[in-house]
Amino acid sequence: MGSSMTMTMTSMGDMPMSTATGTASAAAATSTAMSSMSMGGTCKINMLWNWYTIDACFLSSSWHITSKGMFAASCIGVVFLVISLELLRRISKEYDMSILRQFQQNTASQELANKSRSTPEGCPSQPRVVVFRPSPIQQLIRAVLHAVTFGVAYIIMLLAMYYNGYIIICIIVGAGLGKFLCDWAPQKIPVGTAFEQQGDAAEEGPTMCCG
Numbered sequence: 001m002g003s004s005m006t007m008t009m010t011s012m013g014d015m016p017m018s019t020a021t022g023t024a025s026a027a028a029a030t031s032t033a034m035s036s037m038s039m040g041g042t043c044k045i046n047m048l049w050n051w052y053t054i055d056a057c058f059l060s061s062s063w064h065i066t067s068k069g070m071f072a073a074s075c076i077g078v079v080f081l082v083i084s085l086e087l088l089r090r091i092s093k094e095y096d097m098s099i100l101r102q103f104q105q106n107t108a109s110q111e112l113a114n115k116s117r118s119t120p121e122g123c124p125s126q127p128r129v130v131v132f133r134p135s136p137i138q139q140l141i142r143a144v145l146h147a148v149t150f151g152v153a154y155i156i157m158l159l160a161m162y163y164n165g166y167i168i169i170c171i172i173v174g175a176g177l178g179k180f181l182c183d184w185a186p187q188k189i190p191v192g193t194a195f196e197q198q199g200d201a202a203e204e205g206p207t208m209c210c211g
Contacts (some may be wrong), residue, residue, distance in 0.1 A: 013182045023031055023188065059155075070074045082156060082174025088149040090182040095145065103132050 043057035043064060044050075056065045058074070066073045107130055134142065159167055 006141040012181060045162070047163060049163050049165060053166070056162075058159060058164075058167070071166075075166055078156075078167055078170040079161060079174040079177065081152065082171055083154060083178040085149065085152045086175070086178025088145065088152060090185075091146045092142070092149060095141065098131060099134060099138050 043061060044052045044055045044057060045057060046052065051064075053068065054065060054069045056067075056071070057063060063074070065074065156171060160171055
């Protein structure tokens with residue numbers, strides 16, 4: 001009986017030791033696994049100039065570069081993002097010009113309709129200034145275009161703040177390509193007779209019958 005009690009006490013004394021050993025081993029294994037994950041999947045973020053490629057992160061942890069192909073695709077995407085910014089600026093400019101041109105055409109047609117009744121014979125009509133104000137729908141479209149343009153520009157600014165040399169080069173390249181492709185607008189320049197008539201009208205000033 002004495003020997004059985006001794007064996008029971010010995011086994012009970014060994015249980016805490018084995019439990020502690022198992023807990024320590026599990027903790028060590030967990031720590032090793034976590035350290036290996038952090039070493040292999042950490043985002044490299046630096047607020048100084050850098051040339052990071054693998055493990056670079058942009059805007060969020062989901063945009064985590066894990067391969068050279070993914071980084072190349074990101075660079076191409078940044079170039080197209082900047083080109084889209086220039087395209088949005090061109091669209092906004094063209095829309096403003098289109099609604100202004102439409103207003104000028106409507107005003108000119110009204111002037112032609114009223115010219116014979118309001119102007120005496122032999123006296124040219126005096127130029128007058130009209131105020132153009134966009135309609136609520138037109139102003140809403142202008143506001144939406146401006147908001148989208150502002151948002152894209154802000155995203156590009158945030159990308160530049162990572163100070164990644166490759167990304168900044170892609171931003172510059174995209175700006176150049178966007179200007180070349182999206183801002184190739186023709187300009188109308190008066191020459192010859194039309195230009196001379198404008199100069200003569202400016203020199204003559206008001207006439208006696210209408211001045």
